[in-house]
Amino acid sequence: MKYAILGGSFDPVHNGHLKMAAAVLSLGYDRIILVPAYQSPFKSPEQGETAELRLQMLLAAVSGDRRFTVDACEIQRGGVSYTIDTLSDIIERYQPEGKPALILGDDLASAFPKWKDAGRVAREADVIIASRRSSARTYPYPCTFLGNTVIDISSGSVRDLIRQSGGWEPLIPDGARRIINECGLYGARKRREEGGRMPESGGADFIRYVEDVTRGMMKPSRFIHSRNVALHSTDMAVRYGFDADKAYLAGLTHDICKEFGADEMREYALKDGGALSELENEKPSLLHGRAAAMLIQEKFGIEDGEIIEAVRFHTSGREGMGPLAKIVYIADKIEVARTTVDSRLRRLAFVGENGAISLDALFNTVMTATVEWLMERGLTVADETLKIYSRIHA
Ligand SMILES: [Fe+2]
Ligand SMILES: [Fe+2]
Numbered sequence: 001m002k003y004a005i006l007g008g009s010f011d012p013v014h015n016g017h018l019k020m021a022a023a024v025l026s027l028g029y030d031r032i033i034l035v036p037a038y039q040s041p042f043k044s045p046e047q048g049e050t051a052e053l054r055l056q057m058l059l060a061a062v063s064g065d066r067r068f069t070v071d072a073c074e075i076q077r078g079g080v081s082y083t084i085d086t087l088s089d090i091i092e093r094y095q096p097e098g099k100p101a102l103i104l105g106d107d108l109a110s111a112f113p114k115w116k117d118a119g120r121v122a123r124e125a126d127v128i129i130a131s132r133r134s135s136a137r138t139y140p141y142p143c144t145f146l147g148n149t150v151i152d153i154s155s156g157s158v159r160d161l162i163r164q165s166g167g168w169e170p171l172i173p174d175g176a177r178r179i180i181n182e183c184g185l186y187g188a189r190k191r192r193e194e195g196g197r198m199p200e201s202g203g204a205d206f207i208r209y210v211e212d213v214t215r216g217m218m219k220p221s222r223f224i225h226s227r228n229v230a231l232h233s234t235d236m237a238v239r240y241g242f243d244a245d246k247a248y249l250a251g252l253t254h255d256i257c258k259e260f261g262a263d264e265m266r267e268y269a270l271k272d273g274g275a276l277s278e279l280e281n282e283k284p285s286l287l288h289g290r291a292a293a294m295l296i297q298e299k300f301g302i303e304d305g306e307i308i309e310a311v312r313f314h315t316s317g318r319e320g321m322g323p324l325a326k327i328v329y330i331a332d333k334i335e336v337a338r339t340t341v342d343s344r345l346r347r348l349a350f351v352g353e354n355g356a357i358s359l360d361a362l363f364n365t366v367m368t369a370t371v372e373w374l375m376e377r378g379l380t381v382a383d384e385t386l387k388i389y390s391r392i393h394a
Pocket of ligand 2: 225229254255332
C-alpha cells in the first residue's frame with residue numbers, strides 16, 4: 001500500500017482537510033493516514049486536553065470512507081508531537097510501499113526548515129505541498145506541488161462561525177458536526193440530533209450505519225483497532241479476490257461485544273444454542289467472538305454465513321474455516337495499532353513475499369507466530385487453535 005500522511009490539530013476537522021487529502025490520492029496513493037497531534041509544537045500548551053475529542057470527531061468524520069485511516073500515535077505518545085517521530089513510527093508499523101508522502105499545507109511550507117529534524121523528514125517522506133491559501137510559499141527541499149483547488153476553510157474560521165452560530169454546518173463532515181452539536185463544542189448550542197433509521201442492508205449507507213453504531217459501543221482505542229482490522233481485511237479481500245464489503249463489515253464488528261460484562265457476554269454467546277467449554281466458563285472474555293456473531297444478526301440483520309463465521313472464530317480460528325475467516329483472523333493479529341507485532345510478519349501480510357504469498361501460507365505463518373507467542377508466555381491456547389497448529393506442523 002502507498003500511504004500519504006496528513007497531520008494536524010483537526011480542531012475541528014473540516015471538509016477542506018478531507019478534500020485536500022483526497023486530492024493526493026490522484027497522485028497514486030492508496031490511503032491517507034490522518035494523525036491528530038497531541039500537542040503541536042506551535043500551538044498553546046493546553047492543546048493536549050482536547051486530544052480525545054478531536055480524535056473522536058476525526059473518527060466520526062471518516063465513517064465508512066476507506067480512503068482514510070486515523071492513527072492515534074501522537075495522542076498515545078503524549079507530550080509535544082514531532083513529525084519525525086510519527087514518520088519513523090508509521091514507516092515501521094505500516095511497512096508502506098516506497099516512501100510515504102507527507103502532506104503539508106502551503107501555509108506551513110516556509111516554516112518547515114525549523115521543524116525538528118526537517119532534513120530527515122524531507123529525506124524519509126515525499127513531501128507534497130497543497131494549496132491552502134492560494135499564495136505560493138518558499139520551500140527549500142525537493143517536493144511535489146499538488147496544484148489542488150484552494151478550499152478556503154480553516155479550523156479557526158470554523159470555530160469563529162460556530163461562536164457566532166452562523167453557517168458552519170456545511171463546512172464540517174456529518175459525523176464531526178453531530179459531535180459538535182451533541183457536546184456543545186466551541187460554543188455551539190447543545191442539541192441532540194435525531195438518530196436515523198437503519199438503511200437497507202448492503203449499500204454504503206448501511207456500512208456507515210454499522211460503523212457509527214460500532215464506534216458508539218467502544219472506547220476510541222478499541223474502535224481504531226476494529227477499524228484497522230476492517231481496512232486490512234478489505235485490502236486482503238481485494239488482493240485475494242473476495243468480497244471487500246463483507247470483509248470490512250466483519251472486521252468492523254469482530255470485537256463489538258468486547259466491552260460487555262461477563263453476564264451480558266454469556267447471554268449473547270449462548271443464543272447460538274451451543275454449550276460453554278471449560279475454558280469459556282473460566283474466561284468469559286473468550287466468548288466475545290461468539291457473542292458478536294449473535295449480536296450482529298440481531299442488531300444489524302447481518303446473516304451472511306461468511307461474515308458470521310469470521311466474527312465468531314476470529315480469536316481461536318477453526319478447522320476448515322473459509323477464506324474470509326482467515327482474512328479477519330490475520331488482520332486481527334497484525335493490524336497497525338497493535339503493539340508487539342513482528343514487522344516481518346506485517347511486511348508479509350501487507351506486501352507479500354516478492355509480491356505474492358497465498359492466503360493459506362499467510363494464515364499458517366500468522367497462526368504459527370500467534371500460538372508460539374502464547375506458548376512462550378505460558379498462556380493457554382484454545383483446543384481448536386491447537387488442532388489447526390498441529391495440522392500445519394504435522
Ligand atoms: Fe477479539
Ligand atoms: Fe480484535
